[in-house]
Amino acid sequence: MIASTTIFYDTRRPLKDGTYPIKIKLTYQRQRKYYLTGISLSKEDYQKVFGERPRKHFKDIKLELQAREQKAVGIIRKLPVFSFEAFEKEYLNQLPKGTDVFSVFDQYIADLHKQGRASTAISYGNASQSLRQYWGKKNLPFAKVTAEWLMGYELYMVGNGKSLTTVGIYLRSLRIILNLAIEDGLMQKGSYPFSKRKYQIPAGRNVKKALTLEDIQKIFDYEPQTEAEAKARDLFLFSYLCNGINMKDIARLRYRNIQDDKVTFVRAKTERTSKKHLKPIVAVLTTEAKEIIQRWGNKPVEADSLIFDITTDELTPQKEVARIKQGVKTTNKYLKRIAQNIGIKSNISTYTARHSFSTILKRSGAPIEFISESLGHHDLRTTESYLDSFEDDVKKQYASVLTSFRKNN
Structure with missing residues (x-):
């Protein structure tokens, strides 16, 4: 037949x-x-x-x-x-050119660059490059991307020392590409491999990043040995004090964002992706945060001027991304030096400030709804993934309750 x-x-x-x-x-x-x-x-x-x-x-x-x-x-x-x-x-x-996975990746990355979304374009480029290395061929037909293929990619990545977090980031990019392909008629909906019954993207568990309140005090009290250390320490503390604001958003702050002892901003990460009800983050400017602005803020103080000198208005989106990455790299270099000097053994970075802000609030008894709003999250589950575990002494305190009856003997 x-x-x-x-x-x-x-x-x-x-x-x-x-x-x-x-x-x-x-x-x-x-x-x-x-x-x-x-x-x-x-x-x-x-x-x-x-x-x-x-x-x-x-x-x-x-x-x-x-x-x-x-x-x-x-x-x-x-x-x-x-x-x-x-x-x-x-x-x-x-298949004709433009109808395979990598072609749609390339077109989407080109569109991101046109929109000035250089950082997102770089992320998708990294995902595309990783998938190309795994596949080993010039073209990847959509029909080839099955649940088995995705599991093979996951095992390949883990076998090469990559974390499940990285696998998840790359495969979420691929998932977007497949959704676009379905919309454009390049892939059949029934062939979609991401589902509970087919393949689920792994959710990597972040290693603990939050510092204790005692460690934060050590950083506050530290006397910098150089101007570079001083600036790194202050940028870290500014992030911690202002709702865990990340370096990209710090770089984009302008003096007009400050009003009535508060700084208001929209996260760069969500300003393009949130479809509706985009809510600004409002952080209270403490005395310490104001002092940091006074020490490092650009002069003269004008509403449209950037507060910090991490980037400038003249840069292209691509060069802005590169400048911010360099700023993060330099800051992290001196943060590690500071941590070593004051006896903090944790692997500290600019991102530690965000986790420390949320976790210390949790440990103080702050409602998770308040923490979620402060971080700019739209889903409480996202906030929960940021919250670190309690300190060892708190664990010991609760563990002692399990045999508290012995104290009465």
Whole structure:
């Protein structure tokens, strides 16, 4: 029994532009599978393409679709023994340019650069590069990205010393790409591999990053040996005092963000991704935070001026990202030196300030709703992932309750 093919106009679900995808339908032993051609048409245009006398443009589309079908027929005839798997191996590797995973990655990264989202573009670029290294081929057909393929990638990454957190970051980028492909008709929705019954992206558990209140006091009391140490210490403390604000948001603060002893800002991380109800973060400026601004703030003080000299207005988005990364790297270098000098054994960095802010508030009894709002989270589960465990002495205190009856003897 020979497999049969036909051109199939799939009107079950429109794409985001209102057109419908055209597929090659392959039937074998009463089983059917559909393969995307990368071409989609409105119902009106489809009638023109397959009308009696299609005009030049529509005739070209018809000839292209017929050529795609003939290619499928040719592959079937060459196979010694037909199977869908053997057919797909040949057919999917011959898809036209722009219809595979890496092509959509490249286009999405280019769009991010056009939007000035350089940091996000770099993140997607890293994910794409990692996936290319694993696959080892120039093109990656969407149909190849199965649950088994994803598990293989996860094992490959972990086997090469990468953390589950990194795996999760890269695969969340891939998940976005697959969703875009489904919207554009490049991938069939039934082939989507991310689900509870197929493959779930691993959620890496962050290593404890929060400092104790005692450690924070040591940093406050530390006498810097150089100006570089002083600046690193103050940027860390400013982040800690201002709701765990990260370096990118510190770099973007302007004097107009300060009003009535408060600093108000929108996280760069969420200003483009939050669809609605974008809520600014409001942090109280303590005396210590004001002193840090006084020491390191740009002069003269003007509403539109950046507060700190981490970056400048003249930089391109790409150069801004590079400048901020360098600022983080330099700050972390001196923070580690400070930690060593005062006996803090934790691996301290600028990010430690954010975790310390949230965890110390938790330990003080602050409601998780307040902490969540202060961090700018939209989901309490996100906040919970930031909250570190209690100090050892608190654990010992509660553990002693388990045998408190012995004290009464």
